[in-house]
Each structure stands twice: as structure tokens, then as C-alpha cells.
Amino acid sequence: MANTTNQEANLALVRRMYECFNRDDLDTIRREVFASDLVWNLPGRHPLAGTKYGAEEVLAFFAELRQANIKVTLDPQSDPATGIDSFGETTVVEVHRGRGTTSVSDAGGNQVQVTLNALNCTHYQIKDGRIAEVQVYISDQYAVDNFFNAVYQLAPIPDRLARD
Template identity: 40%
Template structure:
């Protein structure tokens, strides 16, 4: 099996683990220990996640909004996979439903890095703020207006 096919299989397994909530298998078999994951935007969960533990915690956190993903397309080369998927979630009155694109770098049969792109970053930011905004620590006095 060529590297591209192995990489497609790895990302398919990632989505299986994500869909079933099997974060332990994801951590043990799919993510590199020193993986980085870039979550775009200006919201409480945005930023660079570093290491398998931090990424697993991120996925556990977004489970609060019942996030689901349905793969639309996967393409692969020797070191990269691009996935296009529909991602949606709901928390109370707040909902998000859009396409997302992720670009993965694969090393030694594991996800080494991932970069997320939202179809509408403003909608994603608003959703994440609505769901997780109250979980943030208060803004220090020196940073207020």
C-alpha cells in the first residue's frame, strides 16, 4: 500500500475515533505525541494546541456542543492529507453547521500537525463565544477599557 493510501486510512480512522468518542485510541494510535493542531479564530478555544494530551482535551471540550463531522472528501499525498467535512454542533439555542477543511501533515504513520479552516470564521467565532464565553476567566482590571 502506498503512503498516500496509508495516510487516507489514518485519517479515516481518526474520524471513526472522533465519531465514536474513542479519544484513547486516537491518542494511542493516531496522534503523534508532539502533534500540533491549529484552531483558527478569535474565540475561547482558538489557538495552537500542542501535544496529544492537549488535543484530546480540546476534543473532549467540544463534545459539550455535540459536535459531529461527516467527511465529504479526502485527498492524500506522501506526507499530507486534505479533508473537507461538514461539521455541526448544537448547544441550547446555539447552532453551527458548515464545511471545514483540514490540512494534515503525516509523519511515521501519525498525525504530526493539523491546520483547520472554517467556511465562515465569523459564524464559528460567534458560536464558540456563545457556548464557551462564560467559561473564561474574567478580564484583568489592567486590560479593561
């Protein structure tokens, strides 16, 4: 039988991360929520996609989400109370919605609005009271890719290529 005290603490930890993110309190996330060796996996074919290693990389990703006016909320349709639940003693699974609208320049230099309204599911592994591993699942990958590709332009070659 699972330890309900651990499960409740894990749920509270993930909820706290969302609360801190939405009020731009990334320092609390760094100090109190994320494991130092955190691994965060975000699928996609856009500049923010891929695996992030460590709290600093994930927080840099969070800062870019905030820059793009993204707010993330747990989705109450998955669970009328919260949109979040535990799965065993070390796993939290939640359904969340990422929403945001921002202005970008189109190819002709005109300002246009791009909007994201994405329903996603995230799987968290909790270790020693901290979020240690995350896998995000995207419901509409094309919409997410299109939004972030519009918001974030790649640097010209060769500046975008990593070199030794």
C-alpha cells in the same frame, strides 16, 4: 511518483481519527493516531481557537467539541466517495462539516439554542504513520466564532490571565 501504499495508509489514518472522534474514543486517537509532538492550528477569535501542542491539548479540545454536541463528518460534496484525498506521500487534505446544536443561557438567563453548521478544510502532515501537524481552514469564521463564544464563556479577569 508517490507511494500509493503510504497514501492509502495516510487516508485511512485520518478517516480513523474521525470515526474515533464521533464515537468518543479519544484513547485510541491518543495511542494510535496522533504523534506525541502533534501541533494543531485552529483559526479564530473564540475560546477554543489557537495552536494546540501535543496530543493531550488536542484531545482536550476534542472533548470540548464533544461537550458542545459537535459531530464532524467528511463532506461527500468535495469528493463523491469520501471528501478526502492525499497530496504526495505525507499530506492528507479533506473537507469536513462540523455540526451541532446546544443550549446556552442568554444575557437574560433564558435558555436558547445555538447551532453550528460549518464547512471546513483541513491539511494534515503525516510522519511515521501518525498525524503530526494540522492546519484547519474555516469557510465561515464568523459563524464558528459566534457559536463557540456563545457556548464557552471566559472566566472573569484576573482568573483568565496566565501568571507565573
